[in-house]
Amino acid sequence: IVMTQSPATLSVSPGERVTLSCRASQSVSTNLAWYQQTPGQAPRLLIYGVSTRATGIPARFSGSGSGTEFTLTISSLQSEDFAVYYCQQYNYWWTFGQGTKVEIK
């Protein structure tokens, strides 16, 4: 299953609302996760099951979608949120999108 994320890069200002998209080449049911990776760090699980926040993840992160189209929304971007975000399907083996870099505008 091929995961395609858009856009590749997003330039935003702190406090803005951010929406990242992820499309699967076929249905992944609700087996969709989002990860955040800051420079030099390991990825961190943010969202699983499309919309369930992982332990300790702030409420400003939310996920939605179904089937093949998914969205990660950050309601008000904080300085620590500038990072690369990956979507991942775990419905049939495991594949990741190519990532969306959220950078400071």
Add this chain to the structure above:
Amino acid sequence: EVQLVESGGGLIQPGGSVRLSCAASGFTVSSNHMSWVRQAPGKGLEWVSVIYGGGSAYYADSVRGRFTISSDSSRNALYLQMNSLRAEDTAVYYCTRGGSDQPFDSWGQGTLVTVSS
């Protein structure tokens, strides 16, 4: 607290071998699905291998026949034996908890494997 600590990476010649280790704490490796995920320099994430709690192991096409995943319940550790290494295997290798119908909920800090002459 769940913690994963990888070790064993380094500079390896093409065709060579290396074994990566992942020491786990805060949970029991043998009771969980465990995976290795890699990230080539400046690139995205690629699943490499999984070992299920029952012992079944699976591999990405790119490494099948060259890599072997295993675990040791007495050491609460995960391993990845990497043989016949190629330049395209150069990456940071992460040990993760997860697999089957579960996301990867815990990650180690990664260990860099560089395959070069």
